Amino acid sequence: MTEKYTLVITVANRVGVLARISGLLSSRGINIESIVGCRTENPDVYQVHLVIRGTPELVQKISKQVQKLIDTIKVVDIPHKKGGPIREFMFAKIPARKDRSEILDIVNMFGAKIVDISPSFLTVDLSGPTRKIDQFMEMMKPFGIREYIRSGQIAVGS
Amino acid sequence: MMTGAEILIDALKKEGVDIVFGYPGGVVLPVFDVLFKTPEIRVVLTRHEQAAVHAADGYARATGRTGVCLVTSGPGATNTITGLANAKLDSIPIVVISGQVKTAVIGTDAFQEADMAGLTRPICKHSYLVQRVEDLPQVLKNSFYIARSGRPGPVAVDLPADVAQAPLENYAYPEHPDIPSYQPPEKGNANQIRKLAAAVKQASRPVILAGGGIVAAGASAELVRFAEKTNIPVATTLMALGCVPDDHELFLGMPGMHGRVSANYALMECDLLIGMGTRFDDRVTGDLKSFAAGATIAHVDIDPSEIGKILRTQIPIVGDVRSVLADLDKAVAPRPANEWNRIVREWSLVHPLSYVQDPEGEILPQYVIDRVNLQASKDTIIATDVGQHQMWSALFVRHRGPRAFLSSGGMGTMGFGLPAAMGASLGFPDRPVVVITGDGSIQMNIQELPTCTLNRIPVKIVVLNNSCLGMVRQWQELFYDGHYSKTCLKERPECRSVCSGHRPDCPNAFWPDFVRVAEANGMPGFRATRVSEVDEVLCKGFAVDGPALMEFRVKKIENVYPMVPGGKPINVILLGAAR
Numbered sequence: 061m062t063e064k065y066t067l068v069i070t071v072a073n074r075v076g077v078l079a080r081i082s083g084l085l086s087s088r089g090i091n092i093e094s095i096v097g098c099r100t101e102n103p104d105v106y107q108v109h110l111v112i113r114g115t116p117e118l119v120q121k122i123s124k125q126v127q128k129l130i131d132t133i134k135v136v137d138i139p140h141k142k143g144g145p146i147r148e149f150m151f152a153k154i155p156a157r158k159d160r161s162e163i164l165d166i167v168n169m170f171g172a173k174i175v176d177i178s179p180s181f182l183t184v185d186l187s188g189p190t191r192k193i194d195q196f197m198e199m200m201k202p203f204g205i206r207e208y209i210r211s212g213q214i215a216v217g218s
Numbered sequence: 219m220m221t222g223a224e225i226l227i228d229a230l231k232k233e234g235v236d237i238v239f240g241y242p243g244g245v246v247l248p249v250f251d252v253l254f255k256t257p258e259i260r261v262v263l264t265r266h267e268q269a270a271v272h273a274a275d276g277y278a279r280a281t282g283r284t285g286v287c288l289v290t291s292g293p294g295a296t297n298t299i300t301g302l303a304n305a306k307l308d309s310i311p312i313v314v315i316s317g318q319v320k321t322a323v324i325g326t327d328a329f330q331e332a333d334m335a336g337l338t339r340p341i342c343k344h345s346y347l348v349q350r351v352e353d354l355p356q357v358l359k360n361s362f363y364i365a366r367s368g369r370p371g372p373v374a375v376d377l378p379a380d381v382a383q384a385p386l387e388n389y390a391y392p393e394h395p396d397i398p399s400y401q402p403p404e405k406g407n408a409n410q411i412r413k414l415a416a417a418v419k420q421a422s423r424p425v426i427l428a429g430g431g432i433v434a435a436g437a438s439a440e441l442v443r444f445a446e447k448t449n450i451p452v453a454t455t456l457m458a459l460g461c462v463p464d465d466h467e468l469f470l471g472m473p474g475m476h477g478r479v480s481a482n483y484a485l486m487e488c489d490l491l492i493g494m495g496t497r498f499d500d501r502v503t504g505d506l507k508s509f510a511a512g513a514t515i516a517h518v519d520i521d522p523s524e525i526g527k528i529l530r531t532q533i534p535i536v537g538d539v540r541s542v543l544a545d546l547d548k549a550v551a552p553r554p555a556n557e558w559n560r561i562v563r564e565w566s567l568v569h570p571l572s573y574v575q576d577p578e579g580e581i582l583p584q585y586v587i588d589r590v591n592l593q594a595s596k597d598t599i600i601a602t603d604v605g606q607h608q609m610w611s612a613l614f615v616r617h618r619g620p621r622a623f624l625s626s627g628g629m630g631t632m633g634f635g636l637p638a639a640m641g642a643s644l645g646f647p648d649r650p651v652v653v654i655t656g657d658g659s660i661q662m663n664i665q666e667l668p669t670c671t672l673n674r675i676p677v678k679i680v681v682l683n684n685s686c687l688g689m690v691r692q693w694q695e696l697f698y699d700g701h702y703s704k705t706c707l708k709e710r711p712e713c714r715s716v717c718s719g720h721r722p723d724c725p726n727a728f729w730p731d732f733v734r735v736a737e738a739n740g741m742p743g744f745r746a747t748r749v750s751e752v753d754e755v756l757c758k759g760f761a762v763d764g765p766a767l768m769e770f771r772v773k774k775i776e777n778v779y780p781m782v783p784g785g786k787p788i789n790v791i792l793l794g795a796a797r
């Protein structure tokens with residue numbers, strides 16, 4: 061049975077580390093569902109949150125391979141089904157000439173924030189579990205979403 | 219003040235490097251210029267960068283030291299790719315330094331620019347692009363450390379021309395590597411070792427499968443001591459041949475696709491399989507479902523990612539196999555030989571390696587290898603190329619010690635043999651070095667003959683000329699209805715209408731004429747076409763003070779047996795007795 065996992069990979073902050081990690085996955089035919097990377101509080105250390113789908117055995121093997129990279133400091137794999145905190149962030153640009161108040165109700169209900177307003181668009185941001193973002197997108201569909209971007213998932217181990 | 223190029227050469231000296239295999243070009247001129255003034259380091263100019271890498275690899279395999287290569291950017295760099303991948307799959311420590319275009323023009327498709335760091339990423343243990351001269355000393359220290367520590371492997375260092383020319387004040391070669399994220403394991407977990415010792419005690423049909431990790435760890439003596447103390451039979455993979463002398467009573471031979479019947483049966487029937495420094499390659503395991511199906515699996519390896527990669531492992535031990543063997547020796551009680559030893563021994567006796575050389579018939583390749591054994595002394599190093607002759611060599615060469623049989627295992631790289639033998643010979647100028655090769659393989663790096671002549675590298679080249687790509691021809695015979703598609707090396711366009719691939723009375727000439735090729739390259743060449751000439755040619759060739767080429771026109775239609783068809787259980791063995 062395949063499941064979703066977030067690999068939380070701590071690496072040396074160096075040119076090419078992301079290429080090494082993604083190359084390792086692609087050479088094994090593994091699709092990366094989302095990837096988020098950022099420097100940590102230590103400027104020499106970088107953290108990558110990478111979502112893949114696979115059996116527990118496969119994910120364990122992949123973790124070991126990633127761990128083997130010379131620049132890798134630590135790899136943790138977090139299964140999504142365990143229900144630990146997993147969050148995503150999203151921007152959406154919604155056409156809002158007529159139904160403005162209705163849209164605002166939904167925005168408030170979800171705890172989303174308006175970050176930009178123009179005569180014809182509202183731009184909102186929303187963070188939370190992936191499902192919540194999916195639901196928000198569903199609710200917004202009737203108004204027509206002009207443009208959106210999601211960050212991909214990040215996780216912390218419990 | 220020192221320049222990047224001077225720092226590089228100083229680092230090589232500090233790392234104890236006294237030989238570099240290389241090929242110059244525009245952007246590495248600053249480095250070659252420093253080498254010009256550095257008599258302590260011998261630079262061997264090969265005729266192709268691929269051969270330079272294989273030579274560094276052969277040097278490393280034979281001596282255990284790190285091999286070093288120096289090439290230019292672009293085509294020089296890309297020519298090293300096969301050699302790097304070859305060293306990676308066999309875990310051989312080499313450092314390949316390539317020149318790169320100036321940092322200011324990287325990424326602009328400058329003349330002879332190739333993204334070496336990117337190209338080498340999946341086929342090296344690690345790679346560096348040095349962007350500032352300040353980083354160079356530490357990068358070099360790290361590179362040599364990474365190449366030889368833990369599970370060894372190739373490291374690529376890409377050095378832009380301006381970095382090689384840039385000055386650095388207050389240079390000092392670092393004492394230590396600085397790679398906080400990289401800590402190769404050493405000692406094995408004591409609990410797991412006790413567990414293995416207990417499993418050994420309980421097992422009634424134990425087997426050790428030893429791989430190249432034993433060679434890398436320098437653990438041959440420890441392995442033999444452990445096997446003797448516990449009376450456990452040992453199979454050694456292609457990479458580990460010689461770790462257990464082949465006349466040792468516990469030695470089972472090489473297992474796998476062209477392995478000994480005794481080794482394969484033992485692996486299939488055992489109740490405890492101890493893998494040591496091996497990666498359970500598909501050429502060894504065959505069908506995975508049936509492989510050692512009834513056995514408890516113990517696996518000792520320095521690379522944690524190897525454990526559980528192929529087999530479900532009950533007793534995993536991550537650590538340096540030499541240190542683990544030492545600890546195991548303390549934990550394990552002597553164990554007497556039992557019925558299993560007798561059974562295994564019987565398999566060896568019932569299924570010996572054999573061939574029948576008709577004195578009037580065509581020369582058999584196995585026979586030539588057998589006769590090469592007679593020319594070899596205790597310290598002879600034998601390299602091979604890839605194909606049937608490689609497997610026959612693995613089976614018929616007398617293996618007396620580690621690091622004396624050099625063969626491209628994981629990659630199966632045709633063209634490896636000659637340059638690897640050159641590297642070994644340069645590493646051990648006083649030891650005889652032979653390469654056993656095929657007429658296909660030798661042509662993949664035949665441009666190195668003058669390198670041998672000019673540098674007085676006394677490699678003895680044994681060409682088993684069967685006028686075809688024998689191993690592929692064998693597969694076509696067995697699995698492709700004898701459709702000999704492009705495996706005959708005498709084939710001409712007009713052959714198609716008269717011959718399906720191997721007429722015994724083929725009138726076509728052999729090309730090239732290897733004897734004349736040898737002579738044209740300044741070394742003696744000899745040819746045997748009849749059985750009675752084999753010993754004479756070998757004696758002449760081995761008597762030459764310097765390199766020599768000996769060509770043996772061997773039987774074309776001859777298959778390597780035993781053979782396990784790909785993906786089949788390794789006790790389903792074709793013996794070819796019916797031929």
Ligand SMILES: Cc1ncc(C[n+]2csc(CCOP(=O)(O)OP(=O)(O)O)c2C)c(N)n1
Pocket residue numbers: 603604605606607608629630631632633655656657658659660682684686687688689690
């Ligand atoms: C670079 C490379 N290309 C192709 C192959 C596929 N291959 C494996 S064995 C072989 C035939 C080798 O022929 P030869 O060197 O004459 O040896 P023989 O099998 O006849 O002993 C080939 C083509 C390979 N291993 N390496």
